[in-house]
Amino acid sequence: MTNKKIYIILLLGSMFCIGLVTVLFALSEKTIHHENPFIRRVPPHTIAKTHDLDLGYNSYYIAGVDKDRIFLGNHSSPLHVLVLDSTLKDTSHIQLHVDRKDLPVYSMQVRVAPPYFYIMDGRSPFVFRGKTTDWKASLLMYQGAYFSSAEPVDSSTMIIRTRSSISKEDVLGRISMGDSVQVDLSHKLLQKQIDGIFCVDGKLLLAKELQKLVYVYTYRNQFVVANTHLEQEFIGKTIDTISRARIELASIDSKNATTLASRPLVVNKQCSTYGNYLFVSSNLLGRYDPSDMLNHAAIIDVYDLKKNTYEFSFYLYDHLQKRMTGFQVQGDRLIALMEKYIVSYTLRPDYFEKGENPVVATYPKVNLK
Numbered sequence: 001m002t003n004k005k006i007y008i009i010l011l012l013g014s015m016f017c018i019g020l021v022t023v024l025f026a027l028s029e030k031t032i033h034h035e036n037p038f039i040r041r042v043p044p045h046t047i048a049k050t051h052d053l054d055l056g057y058n059s060y061y062i063a064g065v066d067k068d069r070i071f072l073g074n075h076s077s078p079l080h081v082l083v084l085d086s087t088l089k090d091t092s093h094i095q096l097h098v099d100r101k102d103l104p105v106y107s108m109q110v111r112v113a114p115p116y117f118y119i120m121d122g123r124s125p126f127v128f129r130g131k132t133t134d135w136k137a138s139l140l141m142y143q144g145a146y147f148s149s150a151e152p153v154d155s156s157t158m159i160i161r162t163r164s165s166i167s168k169e170d171v172l173g174r175i176s177m178g179d180s181v182q183v184d185l186s187h188k189l190l191q192k193q194i195d196g197i198f199c200v201d202g203k204l205l206l207a208k209e210l211q212k213l214v215y216v217y218t219y220r221n222q223f224v225v226a227n228t229h230l231e232q233e234f235i236g237k238t239i240d241t242i243s244r245a246r247i248e249l250a251s252i253d254s255k256n257a258t259t260l261a262s263r264p265l266v267v268n269k270q271c272s273t274y275g276n277y278l279f280v281s282s283n284l285l286g287r288y289d290p291s292d293m294l295n296h297a298a299i300i301d302v303y304d305l306k307k308n309t310y311e312f313s314f315y316l317y318d319h320l321q322k323r324m325t326g327f328q329v330q331g332d333r334l335i336a337l338m339e340k341y342i343v344s345y346t347l348r349p350d351y352f353e354k355g356e357n358p359v360v361a362t363y364p365k366v367n368l369k
Contacts, residue, residue, distance in 0.1 A: 038240055040286040040299075040312075041312040042289075046347065047347055048348060052343040053088040053342050059074050059077075060075075061109075062335065065335055068086055069084065070335055071117075079096040088342060095135070096110070096130070097135060097137065098137050100142075106124060107121055108121040111150075115132055117130055118137075120150055122162075125141075125142075126139065126142045127139075127140045127177065129155065144177065145175055145183045147173075147175075151206040153174075153206060157174065157228070159173070159228065160172070161173075164187060169195075169196025169200070170200050171185050171190055172226075173186065184230065188232065189226055190215070191224075191235075195258065198219075198258075199219065199245040201217070202215050202216050202223075203271050205278075206273070207225075208273075209274070210306070212305065217268065219242075219245035219266065220245050220267055221237050221238040221239070221242050222235055222236065222238070223280075236305075238280055238301060238310075239301060240282065242267045245264070247260060267284060268280050269282070269298075270298075270324070274329040274331065276304055277304060277329075279303075279329050280302075280303065281298045281316075281324065282300075282313075300314050300315075302314075318338065322338040322340070324337065325337045332346055333346060334346075
């Protein structure tokens with residue numbers, strides 16, 4: 001055998017080995033990042049699409065939902081609210097009015113919880129409150145407390161996520177506003193794993209019917225349930241196996257700051273509550289989920305907050321190849337934003353009893369305690 005043939009064989013062998021290692025690495029990354037040894041229960045026909053509407057823009061977000069109406073805020077026009085009926089056919093455009101226009105604005109958002117609505121900016125920080133009868137808001141708080149997330153509890157109280165001046169880590173707190181502003185922080189509810197900031201990132205919700213706050217971690221399989229006075233009731237688990245946040249941090253010396261060194265593994269993407277239930281959009285495939293499911297659908301896992309149990313899951317398929325960017329559950333309806341589209345669904349009565357609150361009917365439970 002000539003030297004030339006030997007070199008060719010060695011070269012082909014090396015290329016084969018490199019290719020094999022690359023494929024194995026890619027498969028292992030897929031398994032680590034999207035597949036886990038847990039099994040979902042996906043009963044058939046749990047949810048059915050009823051209506052959809054092209055909003056024209058992808059800058060809308062869900063500001064609130066009640067029995068008959070859907071309220072959409074707009075990132076591009078912060079003082080504008082689009083109101084839709086449950087059929088998505090009757091729409092009205094509302095211009096919000098505030099009694100102070102001289103305040104700095106950074107990341108203003110609207111929350112609608114009839115009969116009140118709130119205009120908030122946690123970086124300024126300020127909170128306006130008004131009534132949905134006339135959509136005129138008065139300043140309720142200015143520079144009382146900075147926050148990165150907030151949810152109204154009642155007309156003068158909010159639960160917030162903020163940065164503690166003591167620990168320099170993110171914590172949950174409660175703001176009481178009125179003639180004066182009182183801020184109470186809890187340094188115990190959020191459990192630090194790495195840095196106390198990125199590792200505790202998550203979604204803050206208020207389970208209105210239960211009057212509980214729910215905090216769902218983004219990068220691990222946990223959620224915290226507490227009362228509105230910041231007293232923890234229990235720590236729940238989502239059904240996947242990622243119990244520790246998989247994030248890598250990097251320091252920016254010039255700014256004396258820390259940032260993410262690479263894209264982290266997202267476990268829980270979006271979430272909503274209604275009645276006794278927590279609905280979580282998961283970013284991980286279970287053992288028997290179709291391998292391409294996350295390419296064309298969101299996977300929604302349903303948990304019972306009273307029993308701390310996993311109930312079942314369903315797939316929320318893309319609308320006209322547009323991915324879900326947010327959703328909210330109200331009664332037997334699920335409202336989803338699919339980029340520039342809004343789509344409404346009905347939760348099927350086979351698995352949700354009729355009534356004021358959806359209750360899962362006769363389906364085996366998994367206790368997560």
